[in-house]
Amino acid sequence: DSGVTQTPKHLITATGQRVTLRCSPRSGDLSVYWYQQSLDQGLQFLIQYYNGEERAKGNILERFSAQQFPDLHSELNLSSLELGDSALYFCASSAQGTRVFIDTGELFFGEGSRLTVL
Amino acid sequence: QQQVKQSPQSLIVQKGGISIINCAYENTAFDYFPWYQQFPGKGPALLIAIRPDVSEKKEGRFTISFNKSAKQFSLHIMDSQPGDSATYFCAAEYGNKLVFGAGTILRVKS
Numbered sequence: 226d227s228g229v230t231q232t233p234k235h236l237i238t239a240t241g242q243r244v245t246l247r248c249s250p251r252s253g254d255l256s257v258y259w260y261q262q263s264l265d266q267g268l269q270f271l272i273q274y275y276n277g278e279e280r281a282k283g284n285i286l287e288r289f290s291a292q293q294f295p296d297l298h299s300e301l302n303l304s305s306l307e308l309g310d311s312a313l314y315f316c317a318s319s320a321q322g323t324r325v326f327i328d329t330g331e332l333f334f335g336e337g338s339r340l341t342v343l
Numbered sequence: 344q345q346q347v348k349q350s351p352q353s354l355i356v357q358k359g360g361i362s363i364i365n366c367a368y369e370n371t372a373f374d375y376f377p378w379y380q381q382f383p384g385k386g387p388a389l390l391i392a393i394r395p396d397v398s399e400k401k402e403g404r405f406t407i408s409f410n411k412s413a414k415q416f417s418l419h420i421m422d423s424q425p426g427d428s429a430t431y432f433c434a435a436e437y438g439n440k441l442v443f444g445a446g447t448i449l450r451v452k453s
Binding site for chain 2: 227281317335
């Protein structure tokens with residue numbers, strides 16, 4: 226158990242709808258990262274928050290947004306859903322906000338939220 | 344260029360054999376190279392990592408070989424076991440971002 230909790234585990238919705246995925250990081254971790262995993266794209270970095278502020282942005286669509294709350298949990302909002310948005314969405318956390326991997330070498334991943342858009 | 348190219352896409356190895364997964368990158372700004380292991384239904388978990396000032400790192404049956412001039416690195420799994428069957432991702436750090444390869448599905452046949 227990584228200590229990162231993601232809900233819901235599975236979600237089925239229709240095109241055009243909006244969903245919210247939730248992530249609780251490991252206790253004490255200030256950084257939250259969101260990744261999208263699809264069969265043909267592998268793990269794609271979406272966005273990172275550190276202590277409530279956006280720290281880095283990856284291939285996140287304008288239809289997607291995220292935030293990190295004062296209690297450090299994070300939500301990823303996906304709107305105007307399309308079939309191609311069907312994927313596994315992972316949240317990961319780490320203790321630090323910058324140059325994480327040099328010092329700690331590790332992101333701790335949750336078990337993911339599987340989104341199916343019909 | 345922030346891509347990390349990983350091969351092969353899938354790999355079948357006999358129990359006791361050596362599994363080899365290769366990755367290549369273009370961006371010389373990458374300066375940390377971890378490998379993550381993912382079992383079905385689980386999130387990826389760090390397996391082993393290397394910095395570019397080291398050419399090889401070994402942890403148990405897992406070894407990373409790093410060739411800075413060729414901008415390539417690889418994971419070797421010695422004495423592969425059925426329990427090693429998983430998806431393996433190479434990755435590279437760039438700024439605050441961890442860029443992943445596409446993954447290799449490893450199946451070890453007993």
